Amino acid sequence: MPNYGVRLIALIVVFLAAAVSARSYFTADSFYRFGHYRADSVAEIAAPKPVHKGPDYCQACHTDRHTEWSAGVHKVVKCEVCHGPAREHPDTTAKLPIPTDTVKLCTLCHEAMPARPAAQPQIQVSQHAGTEQCKTCHNPHSPRIGGPATAKATAAPVASQPLSAKCAACHGADGLGIGNFPALAGQDAEYLIKQLHDYKSGAKQNVMMNTLAKSLSDQDIADLAAYYASLKGKDRQVK
Amino acid sequence: MEQLFHVAPYTGYVYPNETVIPWTVLIAVYPYMTGLVAGAFTVSSLYHVFGIQKYKHVARFALLTALCFMIFVPAPLLLHLGQPARALNALITPHLSSAFAMFGFFAAFYVCLVALESWFAFRVDNVARAKSSTGVRRLFYRAITLWSDDVSEKALAFDRKWLYVLAVVGIPGAHGLHGYVGFVFGSLKAREWWGSDLMPVIFLFSAVISGVALLIVLYVVVSWIRKVTIDQDCLKGLTQTLWGFLMFGVLLEVVEFANLFYQGEEGIELIKEYVTGPLFVSYFVLQFGIGAALPITILTVMIFRKTSGRAFLVGTLVSAGLALMSVFMMRWNVVIGGQEISKTMKGLLDYHLPFWGREGLLAAICVLIAPLILLWILTRLFPPWEPTNQRASTSVTEALSELPYGTAPKEV
Amino acid sequence: MKQEMSKSEAARRGFLHTVAKAAVAGVALLGARPLLGKEKTATAKSFPTAGYDWTKHRWAYGIDATRCIGCLRCVEACKAENGVSLDAHHFRTWVERYVYLEGEDRARVDSHSDPQNIAASGSEKEYRFDNRYKNKKVTKAFFVPKICNHCQHPSCVQVCPTGATYKTKDGAVLIDHDYCIGCQYCVQACPYGARFFNDEQGVTDKCTWCYHRITKGLKPACVEVCPVNARIFGDMNDPDSDISQFIRNNRVQVLKPETGNGPTCFYIGIDKEVV
Numbered sequence: 001m002p003n004y005g006v007r008l009i010a011l012i013v014v015f016l017a018a019a020v021s022a023r024s025y026f027t028a029d030s031f032y033r034f035g036h037y038r039a040d041s042v043a044e045i046a047a048p049k050p051v052h053k054g055p056d057y058c059q060a061c062h063t064d065r066h067t068e069w070s071a072g073v074h075k076v077v078k079c080e081v082c083h084g085p086a087r088e089h090p091d092t093t094a095k096l097p098i099p100t101d102t103v104k105l106c107t108l109c110h111e112a113m114p115a116r117p118a119a120q121p122q123i124q125v126s127q128h129a130g131t132e133q134c135k136t137c138h139n140p141h142s143p144r145i146g147g148p149a150t151a152k153a154t155a156a157p158v159a160s161q162p163l164s165a166k167c168a169a170c171h172g173a174d175g176l177g178i179g180n181f182p183a184l185a186g187q188d189a190e191y192l193i194k195q196l197h198d199y200k201s202g203a204k205q206n207v208m209m210n211t212l213a214k215s216l217s218d219q220d221i222a223d224l225a226a227y228y229a230s231l232k233g234k235d236r237q238v239k
Numbered sequence: 240m241e242q243l244f245h246v247a248p249y250t251g252y253v254y255p256n257e258t259v260i261p262w263t264v265l266i267a268v269y270p271y272m273t274g275l276v277a278g279a280f281t282v283s284s285l286y287h288v289f290g291i292q293k294y295k296h297v298a299r300f301a302l303l304t305a306l307c308f309m310i311f312v313p314a315p316l317l318l319h320l321g322q323p324a325r326a327l328n329a330l331i332t333p334h335l336s337s338a339f340a341m342f343g344f345f346a347a348f349y350v351c352l353v354a355l356e357s358w359f360a361f362r363v364d365n366v367a368r369a370k371s372s373t374g375v376r377r378l379f380y381r382a383i384t385l386w387s388d389d390v391s392e393k394a395l396a397f398d399r400k401w402l403y404v405l406a407v408v409g410i411p412g413a414h415g416l417h418g419y420v421g422f423v424f425g426s427l428k429a430r431e432w433w434g435s436d437l438m439p440v441i442f443l444f445s446a447v448i449s450g451v452a453l454l455i456v457l458y459v460v461v462s463w464i465r466k467v468t469i470d471q472d473c474l475k476g477l478t479q480t481l482w483g484f485l486m487f488g489v490l491l492e493v494v495e496f497a498n499l500f501y502q503g504e505e506g507i508e509l510i511k512e513y514v515t516g517p518l519f520v521s522y523f524v525l526q527f528g529i530g531a532a533l534p535i536t537i538l539t540v541m542i543f544r545k546t547s548g549r550a551f552l553v554g555t556l557v558s559a560g561l562a563l564m565s566v567f568m569m570r571w572n573v574v575i576g577g578q579e580i581s582k583t584m585k586g587l588l589d590y591h592l593p594f595w596g597r598e599g600l601l602a603a604i605c606v607l608i609a610p611l612i613l614l615w616i617l618t619r620l621f622p623p624w625e626p627t628n629q630r631a632s633t634s635v636t637e638a639l640s641e642l643p644y645g646t647a648p649k650e651v
Numbered sequence: 652m653k654q655e656m657s658k659s660e661a662a663r664r665g666f667l668h669t670v671a672k673a674a675v676a677g678v679a680l681l682g683a684r685p686l687l688g689k690e691k692t693a694t695a696k697s698f699p700t701a702g703y704d705w706t707k708h709r710w711a712y713g714i715d716a717t718r719c720i721g722c723l724r725c726v727e728a729c730k731a732e733n734g735v736s737l738d739a740h741h742f743r744t745w746v747e748r749y750v751y752l753e754g755e756d757r758a759r760v761d762s763h764s765d766p767q768n769i770a771a772s773g774s775e776k777e778y779r780f781d782n783r784y785k786n787k788k789v790t791k792a793f794f795v796p797k798i799c800n801h802c803q804h805p806s807c808v809q810v811c812p813t814g815a816t817y818k819t820k821d822g823a824v825l826i827d828h829d830y831c832i833g834c835q836y837c838v839q840a841c842p843y844g845a846r847f848f849n850d851e852q853g854v855t856d857k858c859t860w861c862y863h864r865i866t867k868g869l870k871p872a873c874v875e876v877c878p879v880n881a882r883i884f885g886d887m888n889d890p891d892s893d894i895s896q897f898i899r900n901n902r903v904q905v906l907k908p909e910t911g912n913g914p915t916c917f918y919i920g921i922d923k924e925v926v
Contacts, residue, residue, distance in 0.1 A: 242738075243850035243851065244740065244848070244850045246740055251760075252747075252760035252761060252762070252926075253844075254745075254762075254797075254843070254844025255739065255740060255741075255742045255745045255762050255763075255764035255844075256740070256741065256742060256838075256844050256845070256846065256847040257844050258739075258740045258764060259740050259741070259847065259848065261835040261838045261839060261848060262835065262839065316834075319834070320832050320833050320834055320853075321831070321832065321833015321834075321835070321848065321849075321850075321852070321853030321854055321855075322831065322832045322833045322853045322854060323832075325813075325830070325831075325832045326832055328812075328813040328814075328815070328830060328832055329812040329813050329832065331813075332813055332814050333812065333813070334811050334812055334813060334814045336809045336810070337809065337810050337811055337812040337836070338810065339810070339812035339834060339836055340812035340813070343812065423836075426810075427806075427810075427839060427840055428806070428842065428910055429806065429839065429840055429841060429842040429910075430839070578839075582842060582843070582844050582926075583760070583844070583926040584926065585760060585926060
């Protein structure tokens, strides 16, 4: 073999030796332990602290709210769904947001949509309450009107408002009606009482009115009827 | 905040994650370059292995071309990688089931092989140059020849033997290298446009087409620059090789396409809509029309009519240029085209090629030009041109008397 | 002259041959070291998280597409839980809507990353389905949540050149973000479009079944927040787990079974058009 042949072989051998030792040196220690991957990465991926803490975590401090929530129909909607993930609240994370635009939030689940299964309570937004905020009538933590927790709601917005606030959402603050929802102001009190009792008993059918009327006691009905009868009604044309 | 990614507009339905197209123009450039390597090496082997004398003139030049492009093959890949600094992970802990990992080893092995073969092919010239130069240049050539000046008959026989062995090993090496690239696409069942048993073969044949075409273009251009006459036999041989591979390559592509439509699997309507719509120009007009049908026509006419002289030169140059373009369009149509067809088979995306940026048109052009610049440098350092009718290993002095490097050396 | 040369040459050659042999031996030893050394540490620790033995679990996922209401709380919870980039083009989980209009045989499909739906939500950070079919005659429509299927024969793992993505002993397919080179071959290989590229980190990413939660006895975030039990997760080794019951009590199917990937995400209530 010529002299350069030997030198060439030596060069190749040195190169191969360097390559193999480099490979051995650079291979991560935990590689090949469980398979063709870096075993340490499994622990690294399993290490982070969960961001969503779950309702049990909230219960520790927000006991009353938790009780109210878990007794109602929204117990399937976990706290962090609407309020965002707990993260390190209350240690490093400040107060979690309280949603203000409930129309935007609640319709995510409850807007009537062709693909939504029929079992899901859903509404035609424009016909239900127009642009009124959902929380005007519904307690987000126990939203069913006439539901078990409504009466017990402590800081719920609904309880602190007069009874007519619920009606005002559709029938207008002044009782003069909005769109298809008829005017109540200036109506005959006995007429209003009869209507409400018919809705309450189911003699007259309307999904919203039936539900709302059921949550009213007889005294409530009398009070409401008297109230609206006392308001100034629309000027009527005499036919 | 400026987006780090480009969002592709789409029609129909695509998976949300598909709206960012993963593989860009650089991933069309990289099989193009490995293809040029495989093709150039094949031409070099026609002389070094099969001993076809007429290719002697371009044999060493083809070898250098293969080497230059091979050295730059990692460039488009490194520019594309999200973590280029970790690129060697694929060689340190290669996952053997991955075509990419195996390609890494084939590429590493192959660049060493071509470098070694070139070393043998140019050794004697380098020895002579080492003797006839001074200073830094002399040191360079001495180092390159491993400080050996052995040009005895035994040494030359040794050279010839290893040159032959390396060239022989290099043929499956080159074809394995580029075959793997084809396999990267052909093995993926997730994309109907890619997953095909014929893909590696198609890639290989179009690779040879592009390599031969490149050599034709470079040979003509370089001869014009050097103001030397082009060897007509050599050029004719290259042209015939191009013609043969073009026809068979196109046949394979047509068969694959026809097979896809004949089988008519789910999603075929979308492919039909795509190929006759957004891809029509780049597929039928550029790749098959003016890129394949036209050169085949020109070449067939020239070969049958035994055209020669200037007309032949123009015809072959135009055909080679068009073939080069066609093979690039094939890579583009496979890589980009495959990703524009959504995996849902219900939607089509639209890839926009940016000009600037790490994966833009400018980067792609630079990556393609860089090997040519390196080739220019290497042909200066290691002129590959064989003297007429003489093999460098037997008449170094006479060959060197034609060279511009220093004075002719004493008899070795 | 020639004699001298051959003697020194011979000496040189002899020396070089010895060096070459030594180098080859060295190479052989070095090459063997990785195999010898690694075996010892293998038994040192089987899994790093105290209290969790991955050999005892075989996780699986279920989706009941008849229940999904398309509220997309799962999508937002996943992004918050896993720090996924807040835009409309990178999702570890997503929901598709299929709508058949009267007189049409093919479903119209859209997802919340659709520009129209993004306009409805107001930003790319929040997700919502618009109500574009409100006034149309719809014959059939439903939502289908999608997620990484954590296949038994994952094509993504097969094509990864470095071993950055792998299947754990408890069935999750994970990505080592410190090892991935970002070639995106796995993104191409996944038939379900579950993987994506994280531009900030330069690596690929996908659903991990919230591995950091399930190894602590919690459920993945998407399963946790779903208000209608459309998403089910559990241990197939436990016959009373949610998923075992789900598979036992229903006729389940998987997406794209013809790929042979063997998904471990089981669906009920999907349809001929579901991709």
